[in-house]
Amino acid sequence: MGRRALRFLLLLFLAPWATIALRPALRALGSLHLPTNPTSLPPLAKNYSVLYFQQKVDHFGFNTVKTFNQRYLVADKYWKKNGGSILFYTGNEGDIIWFCNNTGFMWDVAEELKAMLVFAEHRYYGESLPFGDSSFKDSRHLNFLTSEQALADFAELIKHLKRTIPGAENQPVIAIGGSYGGMLAAWFRMKYPHMVVGALAASAPIWQFEDLVPCGVFMKIVTTDFRKSGPHCSESIHRSWDAINRLSSTGSGLQWLSEALHLCSPLTSEDIQHLKDWISETWVNLAMVDYPYASNFLQPLPAWPIKVVCQYLKNPNVSDLLLLQNIFQALNVYYNYSGQAKCLNISETATGSLGTLGWSYQACTEVVMPFCTNGVDDMFEPHSWNLKELSDYCFQQWGVRPRPSWITTMYGGKNISSHTNIVFSYRKHMDHRNMLSGIMETDAANQVQNVGKLTTMQFFNKQITKKIKQ
Numbered sequence: 001m002g003r004r005a006l007r008f009l010l011l012l013f014l015a016p017w018a019t020i021a022l023r024p025a026l027r028a029l030g031s032l033h034l035p036t037n038p039t040s041l042p043p044l045a046k047n048y049s050v051l052y053f054q055q056k057v058d059h060f061g062f063n064t065v066k067t068f069n070q071r072y073l074v075a076d077k078y079w080k081k082n083g084g085s086i087l088f089y090t091g092n093e094g095d096i097i098w099f100c101n102n103t104g105f106m107w108d109v110a111e112e113l114k115a116m117l118v119f120a121e122h123r124y125y126g127e128s129l130p131f132g133d134s135s136f137k138d139s140r141h142l143n144f145l146t147s148e149q150a151l152a153d154f155a156e157l158i159k160h161l162k163r164t165i166p167g168a169e170n171q172p173v174i175a176i177g178g179s180y181g182g183m184l185a186a187w188f189r190m191k192y193p194h195m196v197v198g199a200l201a202a203s204a205p206i207w208q209f210e211d212l213v214p215c216g217v218f219m220k221i222v223t224t225d226f227r228k229s230g231p232h233c234s235e236s237i238h239r240s241w242d243a244i245n246r247l248s249s250t251g252s253g254l255q256w257l258s259e260a261l262h263l264c265s266p267l268t269s270e271d272i273q274h275l276k277d278w279i280s281e282t283w284v285n286l287a288m289v290d291y292p293y294a295s296n297f298l299q300p301l302p303a304w305p306i307k308v309v310c311q312y313l314k315n316p317n318v319s320d321l322l323l324l325q326n327i328f329q330a331l332n333v334y335y336n337y338s339g340q341a342k343c344l345n346i347s348e349t350a351t352g353s354l355g356t357l358g359w360s361y362q363a364c365t366e367v368v369m370p371f372c373t374n375g376v377d378d379m380f381e382p383h384s385w386n387l388k389e390l391s392d393y394c395f396q397q398w399g400v401r402p403r404p405s406w407i408t409t410m411y412g413g414k415n416i417s418s419h420t421n422i423v424f425s426y427r428k429h430m431d432h433r434n435m436l437s438g439i440m441e442t443d444a445a446n447q448v449q450n451v452g453k454l455t456t457m458q459f460f461n462k463q464i465t466k467k468i469k470q
Contacts, residue, residue, distance in 0.1 A: 081167030092181030230310025
């Protein structure tokens, strides 16, 4: 979805009380200052205050009074008490300062919307640890790491801001988030519609649960990213798995692989599945950050990094040795584009600002997202979705069993037509994280299924016309 259109959408959210209020927004649409095709990363935003709010550890029980400090950031340079608004970032699985400094859209629209920007850190991530250093000690301490508790944190924080900041009490709030944070933004509007007038959920895979979509759709779309980024690129990756299997069958082959891939530790036969999982995760991460500008989100990367990677993977019909040397060159784009890495560590795929421990627990409890591959429609080795295997791993790791149907029970799955003012956006360049296959606004029955067939501007023109006629 275009940045101009998203900005205009926020104006619609902020003017819901009278159709006449839409006319200035319509005039403003022709004089926006946002680039439609950005070629460089927005500058890091550093002009904010770091604050803390005392939250209940458990919002839904009555037998504990324990609290913790939730970190949040506030930027109010362009905020106006009269006619202003509040853009509320629903923090996801990582350090909130890291997310804040990698978020461009909110900063871009702050001045025109006279907006206060608030970035709320998700409990159990960054500095917002309910039990301090013991927060990940065991499942008893982790029991309060749920999306429901996080949404309640956001609601309490908004109440606090409106109560304590002069001029904020009656201002409209819009929830904004991406990926898991986008899911939270949508769910926040669903569960707390009196708190926010709308939500912008970017790349939010709210259908990646149970059997709402085929379990293989995620990896199929990742594969499409690579297939479209270079000739024979996905085919080279597909052939690499058998090449690894053949080379790793001997001791000399293991030694050669360790050296050819410049690994920090020599491989043993027990490491091969982990190696292939690490390589697979690398391709997935590249698809997630395949931005049209240079970025430093998961790793320092060039613009359109998959295209750069695919330059090394043009010929799948080469020897195993040459193919794996090409695979190393491709991996090196992701792990060593800056030229600072001396070796590649197969235990690391992303920045330490992501909370891998917390996310592991959430994936073992309520955020149970089925994924599978078949090696035919995708470039990966076949792997079926196995809930029992996941459940056993989760019990061994955390002492808990997953509840795969809880998210759809709690938030409705595809049955969301009764909710309003939620926009699910995705990048035109095959955003794999959005399982909704289109631009969608939930505002009436049948609307969700129809909007995906329209272009961004057709959709907004339709909504504008409808509102003006009303």
